[in-house]
Amino acid sequence: MLSSAMFAPAVAWQNFWRNKGLSIFAVSVMTVVLLMVAVALVLGHSFDQTIKGVESKASTVSIFMRDETPLMNVANLESRLRDDPRVRSVVFTSKAGALQRYQNDPSIPSDMLQGLEGYNPLPATVDVDIRDIKDETAVVGLVKDLPLLDKNGATNYREDVIKRIVLFGRFVALVGAALLLGLTGVAVFIIMMSIRTAVFVRRKEIEVMKLVGATDWFVRGPFLLEGMFAGLIAATVAVVAVGGGYHPMVDWGRSYLPWVPLSYDAAFLGQLVLMMAGFGLLLGALGSYLGVRRFLHT
Amino acid sequence: MHTLSQTPEARLLSDTRQAPLISFQGVGKTYPNGTVALHDVDLSIFRQDFVFLVGPSGAGKSTLVRLLIREEKSTHGRIYVDGQELGRLKHRHLPYLRRKIGIVFQDFKLLPKMTVFQNVEFALRVTRGVDRLTRAKVEEVLSIVGLEGKENEFPETLSGGQQQRVAIARALSHDPKLFIADEPTGNLDPATSWEILQLLLQINNRGTTVIMATHNKEIVDVMRRRVVVVTAGTIIRDEEAGGYDEAPGALAEVANAQ
Numbered sequence: 001m002l003s004s005a006m007f008a009p010a011v012a013w014q015n016f017w018r019n020k021g022l023s024i025f026a027v028s029v030m031t032v033v034l035l036m037v038a039v040a041l042v043l044g045h046s047f048d049q050t051i052k053g054v055e056s057k058a059s060t061v062s063i064f065m066r067d068e069t070p071l072m073n074v075a076n077l078e079s080r081l082r083d084d085p086r087v088r089s090v091v092f093t094s095k096a097g098a099l100q101r102y103q104n105d106p107s108i109p110s111d112m113l114q115g116l117e118g119y120n121p122l123p124a125t126v127d128v129d130i131r132d133i134k135d136e137t138a139v140v141g142l143v144k145d146l147p148l149l150d151k152n153g154a155t156n157y158r159e160d161v162i163k164r165i166v167l168f169g170r171f172v173a174l175v176g177a178a179l180l181l182g183l184t185g186v187a188v189f190i191i192m193m194s195i196r197t198a199v200f201v202r203r204k205e206i207e208v209m210k211l212v213g214a215t216d217w218f219v220r221g222p223f224l225l226e227g228m229f230a231g232l233i234a235a236t237v238a239v240v241a242v243g244g245g246y247h248p249m250v251d252w253g254r255s256y257l258p259w260v261p262l263s264y265d266a267a268f269l270g271q272l273v274l275m276m277a278g279f280g281l282l283l284g285a286l287g288s289y290l291g292v293r294r295f296l297h298t
Numbered sequence: 299m300h301t302l303s304q305t306p307e308a309r310l311l312s313d314t315r316q317a318p319l320i321s322f323q324g325v326g327k328t329y330p331n332g333t334v335a336l337h338d339v340d341l342s343i344f345r346q347d348f349v350f351l352v353g354p355s356g357a358g359k360s361t362l363v364r365l366l367i368r369e370e371k372s373t374h375g376r377i378y379v380d381g382q383e384l385g386r387l388k389h390r391h392l393p394y395l396r397r398k399i400g401i402v403f404q405d406f407k408l409l410p411k412m413t414v415f416q417n418v419e420f421a422l423r424v425t426r427g428v429d430r431l432t433r434a435k436v437e438e439v440l441s442i443v444g445l446e447g448k449e450n451e452f453p454e455t456l457s458g459g460q461q462q463r464v465a466i467a468r469a470l471s472h473d474p475k476l477f478i479a480d481e482p483t484g485n486l487d488p489a490t491s492w493e494i495l496q497l498l499l500q501i502n503n504r505g506t507t508v509i510m511a512t513h514n515k516e517i518v519d520v521m522r523r524r525v526v527v528v529t530a531g532t533i534i535r536d537e538e539a540g541g542y543d544e545a546p547g548a549l550a551e552v553a554n555a556q
Contacts, residue, residue, distance in 0.1 A: 208409060
């Protein structure tokens with residue numbers, strides 16, 4: 001005899017097992033959907049990392065100072081920028097420091113360095129790291145008209161590139177969200193139809209339950225668990241497949257797309273397991289809830 | 299015909315201090331396809347009453363039963379069961395109304411994959427869960443309906459009468475105040491029908507109100523209990539200790555129609 005607490009899980013498992021064909025179909029379709037979701041999440045995370053890498057480079061603006069700028073003025077500028085909440089850090093590099101850095105750069109050929117003996121063409125620099133790339137234009141606007149700025153020197157601030165990155169990031173996030181929403185809808189629909197079939201198979205039992213005074217939650221409980229069970233199995237398969245393919249995919253990306261700063265993030269796998277388990281459970285529960293709902297209210 | 303002390307009006311007078319268990323007040327029911335199933339029905343049924351609900355097929359008996367268990371809502375009028383107005387009952391409170399009502403049908407509605415014991419236990423499980431008293435309760439109701447020793451059998455191995463007894467045991471398991479039997483003898487032979495009726499009388503004698511919808515003329519005539527006759531959605535006769543076809547006019551047509 002089953003205890004009351006075990007009734008819903010036991011019935012859910014019995015139903016799942018009795019309707020093997022239907023259960024396997026539902027789990028298979030959900031697995032495909034969750035695989036796509038997991039791939040989307042991994043690609044999204046990799047893209048996010050890449051964008052962050054590009055942003056961190058692009059969000060550092062180098063301000064080249066005129067040689068005749070008094071040190072006091074530079075200190076004032078530094079102080080002003082440090083006080084701005086949009087600025088993460090400010091690093092001043094003197095003319096001598098810039099030259100030393102240039103000379104120590106292994107990527108600069110030695111014949112280019114020979115011409116610099118006794119001559120330093122490099123300006124002193126204030127490197128400003130901005131927290132959010134979207135604020136870059138505003139922060140640059142604060143300093144670009146200052147007389148101490150070397151208008152002839154180049155800065156690595158590229159407004160058009162930054163705007164494109166921000167726009168592309170938004171576009172990818174929007175497409176990803178739409179894709180996830182669509183896939184979620186498909187998964188919920190599949191579970192709903194499968195649970196509706198299970199309800200139909202057990203309609204006589206449910207009719208008796210309602211007649212003798214079972215609450216809606218008592219009737220709904222086993223179906224909800226059945227859907228969540230299917231969602232969890234599908235999520236497990238999807239996580240194993242995508243988790244196993246994550247490292248090889250990053251390696252492949254690095255070798256075939258060397259200009260894209262891809263990196264393997266082991267910590268993300270833990271998050272992926274939690275997200276997929278939660279997502280699978282939620283999809284299963286939502287699909288089941290909708291599948292039983294119509295029957296309970298007739 | 300009924301004497302003054304037996305008329306429903308006289309009953310109402312004598313029961314002024316006792317609220318009816320069931321009260322229909324100007325109840326009408328029209329289905330979405332336009333079929334009018336009941337017109338302005340007024341009916342009071344008191345505690346411990348035994349009422350036969352008779353009438354031809356499609357007269358509105360089943361609609362009355364469905365309204366009582368709130369499987370349907372009335373289109374107009376009010377229905378009270380044990381002081382609760384069903385029209386105002388929230389969906390989430392419906393199970394608690396149904397736990398006050400035991401109901402059996404012509405087709406028994408037993409679960410074929412469960413044993414006799416499990417069928418009865420199932421009703422207890424869904425309402426109050428299983429505890430140490432459950433087995434004793436199941437055994438008690440199976441003993442009331444005379445099915446001791448059949449606990450481990452499956453419904454398909456039982457006769458029609460025995461299956462109806464299981465359904466009755468299940469309906470009794472949560473000690474209902476009201477017992478509704480919708481054509482309980484419709485699929486049974488005359489001898490078995492009498493056995494089932496004896497069981498319903500026994501339940502009534504234990505203090506439970508019983509409403510039995512039936513086409514069985516012989517049972518109604520022999521029992522001489524309260525008879526409510528429904529024809530074309532209207533109560534045309536409500537008589538204490540009545541018979542199936544004692545009323546003039548329309549009732550004779552009802553009897554002939556059977």
